[in-house]
Amino acid sequence: MMIHRDSVKVLDVQSASLQNYIHSSEKQKALYKRTLFVVSISQIFGGAGLAAGVTVGALLAQQMLGTDAYAGLPSALLTLGSAGAALFVGRLSQRYGRRAGLTAGFMTGGLGAIGVILAAIMNSVFLLFTSLLVYGAGSATNLQARYAGTDLANGKQRATAISMTMVFTTFGAVAGPNLVNVMGDFALSIGVPSLAGPFILGAASYILAGLVLFFMLRPDPLVIARTIESTNQERSDKGVLSTIEHTENKRGIIVGATIMVLTQIVMVAIMTMTPVHMMHHGHGLGAVGLVIGFHIGAMYLPSLVTGFLVDKLGRMAMSIASGTTLLLAGLFAAFAPGDSMVLMVIALSLLGLGWNFGLISGTALIVDSTETSTRAKTQGTVDVLIALSGAAGGALSGLIVAGSSYSTLSLVGGILSLLLIPVVKWSQGGKNNTL
Incomplete structure (x- = not known):
């Protein structure tokens, strides 16, 4: 009996703590x-x-x-x-x-x-x-x-x-x-x-x-x-509006996941074969490390500015910026002379930056488009797709280079990134202002 009372007291304390956050x-x-x-x-x-x-x-x-x-x-x-x-x-x-x-x-x-x-x-x-x-x-x-x-x-x-x-x-x-x-x-x-x-x-x-x-x-x-969301839902009468929001949320999830999957495939495919390409053109491990270092820096360091831009300019605008930047990265990588360190640094930096734009805008879309009752589960599923798409990009990159060339791989990656534009156009067919 004492254990039961203690459990009730703990639940009451937790409930009171939650209420403090709900109303403040x-x-x-x-x-x-x-x-x-x-x-x-x-x-x-x-x-x-x-x-x-x-x-x-x-x-x-x-x-x-x-x-x-x-x-x-x-x-x-x-x-x-x-x-x-x-x-x-x-x-x-x-x-x-x-x-x-x-x-x-x-x-x-x-x-x-x-x-x-x-x-x-x-x-x-x-x-x-x-x-x-x-x-x-x-x-x-x-x-x-x-x-x-x-x-x-x-x-x-x-x-x-x-x-x-x-x-x-x-x-x-x-x-x-x-x-x-x-x-x-x-x-x-x-x-x-x-x-x-x-x-x-x-x-x-x-x-x-x-x-x-x-x-x-x-x-x-x-x-x-x-x-908080549950409390707010209890206070509001949804009716028909609930069905509309659910449809728009599904659209946002699809768009956000597609953006991240496409950017992951392009980034991993080109990045994976860049060291091999450079070594074939006489670059040493130090040069390869320098290029990859710039690439990783561009993947993460611009994030604060990117986050600000995604919040201010919108998810879709930055998704288009991601596709455009990845296209430029593919073009630089495809047409840069293999012995040019400067152009390889530019290409891989643009590749990292395009990925950064896509990941942050896509992630924000997923958060916008999910309710807390299903959010974490949906986010986990999307990240599974991201991981598998990266694995696929890495595996296919070697096959493309073996069957053709690094330039072909880079061009294919750049062109693939352009698919983000029709994805954005499709997303704008809905009426969700968060998109």
Whole structure:
């Protein structure tokens, strides 16, 4: 009987806490800012975990297998694991809130990294591949965390909220690869193979990201947003308007997902084969690293400006800007002389910038077009499509270059990005002003 009374008291306290946020716009604003801060901190750790492991995954597989033939498997396994985890994290977040979903995703990624370390110590290829699959949960969670900051944002803040978390991801993503040698030396000092060193950083980073969210993401922004929306719905009489809004929401989800999938395919396809193309034209690893560094910088660093533009100019305007920028990237990559570092830097920077425009505008559209009762589940499903489209882009890029050339790949990518324009035109057939 005492346990039952205690449970009732806890529920009453939680209900009172929710009511405080429902009826106070000031508390909602404060929680929105706090959520952005907490998610941004977790993204620094998450970015480090992602980049550190990805940097040496192929090298570790190559070393353990003694051949280059399967060196691409780590990337494929990470992508496959990411796709499955995106669905899992999305559904878990939908049922229990962002805190539960994101914490579980990062912790799972951390366990995967520990598995990779053990695989290197035991020289177990099976454990390595299994662990890399689990490790992919970290990258999926890192991507889905961008949604958490939008739960309490209004329509004019959502893209800015998305972009802020992406900027903080950059700090970790840049630090991770730069610590590869340091972590390799540390691994050797404790009797672990040097290539497993970055996964020590990956494990610590993912687990820390999960702990930050578990202890600091309180109250849960999605739970609060869902309660506010439910209260507002009870106060309004929807009738026929509900059917119209539901149709328009479905259109927005399709458009947002298409934008992100197309930009992901184009970006991954051209980026994947650029190092191979450069090496064939006499560039060294330093030059390749410089070009890819500019590319990654362009993917994330412009985010704050992009978020502002998406909120001010509109989702569709920036989606067209994404397609145009990706077309320019494809043209530069296709027609630039293979020995021109400057033009390759421009091409890959434009490629990253076009992806940035597409991801932020598409993500904002998904948030605009979903209700809190189904939002996290839908976002997880969309991120599965993004992960799989990236895998497809990477796989097809090699086939196109092998059958034709890098120039053909770049032109195909540029032309494919133009499909964003008819997608935008189709979206404008609806009457949803948020589009």
